[in-house]
Amino acid sequence: MTDQKKVVEILLNMAKVLEENKEFLTDLDNVIGDGDHGINMARGFAEVEKQAEGLEQKDIGNILKTVGMTLVSKVGGSSGPLYGTAFMKAGMTIGAKNEIDMADFLGALEVGIEGVKARGKSTTGEKTMLDAMVPALDAMKEQQAAGADAKQVLEAGVQAAEAGVEATKPMVATKGRASYLGERSVGHQDPGATSFTLMLKEIAKAY
Amino acid sequence: MKKLINSVETVEDEMIQGLVKAYPQYLKKIDGHNVVVRAKKKEGKVALISGGGSGHEPAHAGYVGEGMLDAAVAGAVYTSPASDAILEGIKAIATDAGVLMVIKNYTGDVMNFEMAAEMAEMEGINVKQVVVNDDVAVKDSLYTVGRRGVAGTVFVHKIAGALAETGASLDEVQAVAQKVIDNVRTMGAATLPSTIPASGKPGFELAEDEMEVGIGIHGEPGTHREKMMTANEITDHLLEKILADIDYSGSEVAVMVNGSGSTPLMELYIINNRVADVLAEKGIKVVKTFVGEYMTSIDMAGFSISVLKLDDQLKELLNAKADTPAMKA
Numbered sequence: 320m321t322d323q324k325k326v327v328e329i330l331l332n333m334a335k336v337l338e339e340n341k342e343f344l345t346d347l348d349n350v351i352g353d354g355d356h357g358i359n360m361a362r363g364f365a366e367v368e369k370q371a372e373g374l375e376q377k378d379i380g381n382i383l384k385t386v387g388m389t390l391v392s393k394v395g396g397s398s399g400p401l402y403g404t405a406f407m408k409a410g411m412t413i414g415a416k417n418e419i420d421m422a423d424f425l426g427a428l429e430v431g432i433e434g435v436k437a438r439g440k441s442t443t444g445e446k447t448m449l450d451a452m453v454p455a456l457d458a459m460k461e462q463q464a465a466g467a468d469a470k471q472v473l474e475a476g477v478q479a480a481e482a483g484v485e486a487t488k489p490m491v492a493t494k495g496r497a498s499y500l501g502e503r504s505v506g507h508q509d510p511g512a513t514s515f516t517l518m519l520k521e522i523a524k525a526y
Numbered sequence: 527m528k529k530l531i532n533s534v535e536t537v538e539d540e541m542i543q544g545l546v547k548a549y550p551q552y553l554k555k556i557d558g559h560n561v562v563v564r565a566k567k568k569e570g571k572v573a574l575i576s577g578g579g580s581g582h583e584p585a586h587a588g589y590v591g592e593g594m595l596d597a598a599v600a601g602a603v604y605t606s607p608a609s610d611a612i613l614e615g616i617k618a619i620a621t622d623a624g625v626l627m628v629i630k631n632y633t634g635d636v637m638n639f640e641m642a643a644e645m646a647e648m649e650g651i652n653v654k655q656v657v658v659n660d661d662v663a664v665k666d667s668l669y670t671v672g673r674r675g676v677a678g679t680v681f682v683h684k685i686a687g688a689l690a691e692t693g694a695s696l697d698e699v700q701a702v703a704q705k706v707i708d709n710v711r712t713m714g715a716a717t718l719p720s721t722i723p724a725s726g727k728p729g730f731e732l733a734e735d736e737m738e739v740g741i742g743i744h745g746e747p748g749t750h751r752e753k754m755m756t757a758n759e760i761t762d763h764l765l766e767k768i769l770a771d772i773d774y775s776g777s778e779v780a781v782m783v784n785g786s787g788s789t790p791l792m793e794l795y796i797i798n799n800r801v802a803d804v805l806a807e808k809g810i811k812v813v814k815t816f817v818g819e820y821m822t823s824i825d826m827a828g829f830s831i832s833v834l835k836l837d838d839q840l841k842e843l844l845n846a847k848a849d850t851p852a853m854k855a
Contacts, residue, residue: 345725353604353744358724362602391641392610395579395601397634399608400641438637495633496746498671499664503750 320418332521334364347510351497356510363394383410408434446492448511451483473523480516527726534723538580549851552591560600561615562587572690572699573619576628579604585821588852594687604744606634612642624652624696630675631659656703660712663740677784677821678710678832688846713764714830720745761800780814782832787822
């Protein structure tokens with residue numbers, strides 16, 4: 320089981336890893352986008368970090384909703400509304416719980432990913448964050464169904480997300496700013512899929 | 527990076543404050559947000575709001591004033607503003623006649639403006655929108671996000687703003703904005719990339735003898751790269767794409783030769799010299815030309831050409847009075 324304290328701890332670790340990878344993500348975005356993904360993710364999670372002190376007192380649903388609202392209202396760009404929507408939907412799914420298990424997490428992630436699809440009018444195969452999110456979720460659900468423990472489930476998720484990032488390289492982007500490049504987007508990994516994988520890794524590290 | 531800034535974190539704030547201090551007779555800033563509204567709100571007319579990432583100055587805040595916009599929202603450099611700032615802008619300018627949002631077609635801009643509109647509607651404000659997609663460099667298809675909105679957006683501000691000033695309804699103002707979008711096409715090229723202050727590095731690299739064709743306004747690379755051409759050659763290339771996209775034959779047009787930030791007027795005039803000759807040769811009558819910086823990309827060197835096909839209504843509104851920091855008519 321995971322309590323509020325651990326959720327906040329993971330969020331702070333995400334903030335740290337996004338700050339550390341600010342330049343890396345921005346460089347990826349420079350090649351096929353407009354070069355602000357790392358800057359925006361770091362800026363958004365820095366805002367989350369500012370609110371961390373009050374967060375632990377909230378239930379887990381509210382923690383995630385607060386993170387989502389912060390990303391939606393403070394970041395802008397497309398990563399703000401997309402990740403923000405994912406966190407808000409996940410928070411609404413979890414609701415007023417002070418502890419969650421793997422089934423809660425996967426259920427919330429699934430609803431969050433559906434939110435990203437709807438908000439971005441996108442699906443897999445379009446060279447976006449969904450190309451890491453969806454395979455990661457599928458792999459985790461499979462492991463969970465097979466009775467694996469949290470660590471195994473999350474590790475399978477990370478592996479699938481990493482493979483998903485790799486799979487974005489040969490894709491032609493059809494959504495987001497990389498789509499303007501058409502065929503020239505081929506050969507480069509998607510920054511959004513990469514940032515999701517970094518965040519999922521922080522969750523896996525906590526188990 | 528060599529920029530006249532104080533810190534990368536304060537670029538947008540200080541830029542907006544400096545703009546408002548330069549034009550207090552036109553502009554004021556909303557507290558807590560980089561949202562610029564008219565110094566004196568005009569009631570009883572449809573209010574126009576636009577915005578987007580910073581780095582495109584004078585777009586969009588420079589077009590706030592009589593005959594054009596009522597509010598402009600400035601996000602971080604090259605990043606769509608967040609929905610809460612857009613909502614504050616909508617609330618500040620909303621009248622009983624309603625609010626029209628002029629959005630450039632980028633995933634982030636469309637998402638954030640639409641979320642702000644949803645929230646404004648919950649507060650009882652009537653909001654409609656148009657999405658500008660004038661860039662012919664990008665293939666338009668059902669399976670992609672479609673064309674980008676670039677410099678042609680300024681024509682939308684001018685013409686829809688002029689109609690709004692007459693007291694026209696929200697539907698009428700939206701319809702004329704859409705008419706401009708349907709009749710304007712733009713394409714650009716760059717000779718040097720731009721550098722986002724927070725990243726400190728150029729958005730792409732170009733060899734001394736190369737240029738990026740089909741460039742966007744966010745330093746995102748263009749559709750392809752070619753060997754450096756003469757002004758006439760690249761102008762011909764861009765015009766060819768623009769003129770192939772809609773039928774301009776025999777019509778009257780307005781032309782905008784827009785500088786990206788680091789291209790001198792000298793070169794823009796050389797480009798316009800060719801544009802005017804080519805259009806004249808084809809029997810297309812230019813009734814109004816704009817040469818200058820209307821929608822820049824920080825310090826990118828390059829330019830775009832926009833051609834707007836006019837009818838009597840669009841021509842009259844294009845020539846109607848406008849009094850804003852960046853455009854007067």
